[in-house]
Amino acid sequence: MSRRRLGTLLVPVSGLSGTTYPEGTKVAIRGTGGSVDGFVDGDWLPLAWWEFADIKPEEAADTWPGV
Template sequence: MTRRLGVLLVPVAGLSGTRYPEGTQVTIRGTGGSVDGFVDGDWLPLAWWEFADTQHEDTPRT
């Protein structure tokens, strides 16, 4: 399964209690209305409106 990269659109608290600001880059796993987001190993349960996809990890940047 390909992991996706994204960016937070709103501040979100991770499982650790750390609050990540808008614009934080996240690794996204899953599909649907809610997905798993990760920042340096910290898990962020994300709803569809809290993040935007930026690219897949295996997609070269141009």
């Protein structure tokens, strides 16, 4: 069973919906490598490696209840 990977934005990023999410926004991450898929409330954010930082699982439990 794989754990859900979570991250936080390091810079503002626009989602597919046109909404721009500010630095510090928490995102669900899918994929690995230089670019990954990020999701915020169902909105897709194509992310480059420098646009986000991973959140450690123990930190995610504090900021994302139920994770």
